Amino acid sequence: MTHKTKGIVLRAVKYGETSIIATVYTELFGIQSYIVKGVRQSSKKSQGKSNYFQPSAILQMEVYHNELKNLQFIKEFEWAYLYEHLFFDVIKNAVATYMVELLQHSLKQPEANPELFYLMEDSLKQLDRGDVTLTANLPLYFTLHLATELGFQWQGEFNKHTPVLDLEEGQYVGDIPGHPFYLSGELARISSEINSINFYNDLENIQLNRTVRRQLLQSFQQYIALHVSDFGELRSLSVLYELF
Incomplete structure (x- = not known):
């Protein structure tokens, strides 16, 4: 059949x-x-x-x-x-390579997950059509939403009572934890903003400098690695660090 x-x-x-x-x-x-x-x-x-x-x-x-x-x-x-651009644009292709590699490292079983498939499909289409800012921010958006589809979405949000994002526990907390896997201050605030985005076009309105984007991407990837066994190392991550 x-x-x-x-x-x-x-x-x-x-x-x-x-x-x-x-x-x-x-x-x-x-x-x-x-x-x-x-x-x-x-x-x-x-x-x-x-x-x-x-x-x-x-x-x-x-x-x-x-x-x-x-x-x-x-x-x-x-x-x-x-695709109109993705296969021929070096930067868009680098982002697509990261998304593909991240998905491969995150999936350990062959079972179907239609919502995860649609996330990947829609993100690639938006990457193909998106402007420079959307392209640069898309790895952050995709990494967080991949975590959600895998079943470990962050809990809570950034505010004056919970200003720290504990990456090991996957939630916003009031105090800095006793391990190094956390974000605080502006990084925690921006993470909450990106995590609440529902429309790809909203990524065009988030302006980040190179240092902040790199720190966030490193932390978001670390978050998935903390929750997926035998995750391994992403070769494409260093390329994005250089580009963005």
Whole structure:
């Protein structure tokens, strides 16, 4: 039996002489690995088909699915959304790479999570269309909302009674905790503001300097690492530090 599902490509590696194995985050089945046959052939029919499997590509697919197998097969595929800028803009592509890597490190099981899929899909589309400020702030927004979809949303908000964000406990508290994983002062306030955003366009109104954005991104990524076992190190994070 075949199923139609959208999928976001996370990575692809060569397989045999003409095929690839693609890791795809799907709407119906969560993260899956697919053998895609013949897309690296030099024939006219196959020319350019490997481009569909660039990381962050959003595809409409018809797939075979067997829960007892680790490797599935893709029968048909086409663009579900065709980027205008993301594949060609170095900065937007770096942000997309971070989002893809963060998702890979955060997902430990293959089960479906449609809301998380829609967050990833919508964030990539907004990144493709967004201005410079939205692009720079999107990694912060995505990291916090990813944590929410994974089940560990922050509790409380910044105010004069709870001016400290305890990253280990995932909540705003009144006093500095006895560990180094916390934000206070302006960093805690801005974190609360970003966490309360419901519309991507609101990111265009948040003006942050390079130092603040770097501190926040480092702390937000640390928050997820504290709550996901065997999280590992993100190679793309250092690139964002340099860019933003």
